[in-house]
Structure formats: C-alpha cells, structure tokens
C-alpha cells in the first residue's frame with residue numbers, strides 16, 4: 001500500500017501507491033482524492049484503510065483543497081473538511097497527520113523532529129514557481145523549527161524525462177529555478193520538478209544528504225503502481241502523510 005520511513009524524534013512519513021483500495025477503474029484501487037470524480041464513499045473507505053494501516057484515527061488526518069498556489073496554513077487540530085485554497089500545511093500537534101494529494105506533482109514532507117514541527121506541501125510546476133517550498137520552510141521556522149535540522153522527503157512524481165512542456169514554459173520556470181530545466185528522452189523541452197524542489201530546499205538550508213533527506217526515484221508516469229494525470233488524465237490521487245507519533 002505504501003512506503004514509510006521514520007525520522008528521529010517520532011516524525012513519520014508515508015506515501016501511498018494505487019493498490020489496496022476499494023475503487024474501480026479508472027480510480028483503481030486506492031484513490032484518495034475527493035475531487036477527481038470517484039465515488040465519495042469509496043474515497044472515504046480508502047482514506048480509512050490507510051489511516052488504519054498507519055495507526056491513525058481517520059478524523060485526525062487534515063486534507064487540503066489544493067489550488068497550485070503558495071499559501072501555507074498552520075493547523076493545530078482536526079478539520080472535518082479540507083482546508084480551503086492552500087498548498088501547504090504546518091503543525092506542531094502530535095498525532096495530527098497532514099496529507100498532500102498528487103498524481104505527478106511533488107509531495108513534499110518535512111519535519112524538525114527535535115522541536116516537533118512538521119509540514120506537507122504540494123509542489124507542481126506553478127507551486128515551484130510561486131515558492132511554496134520556501135514559504136513552508138519559513139512557516140515551520142516561525143513555529144520553532146531550525147533549517148539545519150529539517151528532514152525532507154519527496155514522494156513519487158513525474159520525472160524530468162517524462163514532463164514535456166513548451167519551450168517558452170521551460171524557459172519561464174528555469175529562469176526562476178534553473179535546476180528544473182530538463183529534456184525528454186526525445187530531446188524536447190521538459191521540466192524536472194523534483195530536481196527543482198530539492199534545489200529550493202537546499203537554497204533554504206535544508207540538506208539533501210542521506211542523513212536529512214530522501215528523494216523518491218519513482219516516476220508516476222512510468223510506474224504502473226501509481227496514478228499519473230499526464231498519462232491517464234482521468235485518474236486517482238496518491239497521498240503523502242506526515243505526523244508526529246504520540247508514543
């Protein structure tokens with residue numbers, strides 16, 4: 001269902017894949033997105049299954065109504081409905097999970113386990129350009145996090161060899177984030193959003209060394225185990241979860 005890794009001090013990270021849920025094609029099986037045309041009851045069932053698998057109460061998972069912007073919202077308790085118009089969540093409340101939905105965009109999970117501040121961010125092309133990563137790190141620091149201690153992990157996303165864009169779009173994004181400049185296998189203009197995210201994290205003082213960071217090398221467009229909007233258009237969403245364990 002998902003991969004998981006734990007950081008010192010009780011921070012937990014998890015990323016789902018598309019298997020282990022109750023959904024039918026084209027949302028088979030574990031679609032967690034509530035805005036993609038899938039049956040809401042099945043989405044709720046799928047969210048409950050993941051919560052149970054990671055020993056969380058489903059109502060203590062906070063979701064976002066993601067809009068490809070750079071708004072960061074601090075939360076300190078459960079929310080029954082998604083936080084409106086936001087692309088990053090930050091909390092220091094133990095046992096409260098933050099979730100980010102993707103199907104090609106980069107799910108970014110961050111934690112300063114020492115002070116117990118965590119964040120989840122949604123970084124696609126517009127979010128990368130708008131600085132959602134820097135805004136998230138800044139919001140964490142306002143709650144007491146230290147950049148040098150922040151542990152980062154990014155989940156499955158479309159890779160630079162698969163994300164073809166018009167030349168003008170590549171130049172516009174690469175003008176702000178040079179590391180995102182890429183080429184497809186065919187040699188046409190492309191963007192590498194994960195590389196751009198990690199360059200932005202490094203610029204914020206968050207290291208990508210093995211002690212503090214882990215980058216998924218799964219390309220959603222190439223993986224039969226993941227949803228990909230670029231590949232399938234009508235499809236589900238995987239999710240990244242971050243939380244501070246209470247034990």
Ligand SMILES: [Zn+2]
Pocket residue numbers: 158159160161162163219220221222
């Ligand atoms: Zn790829």
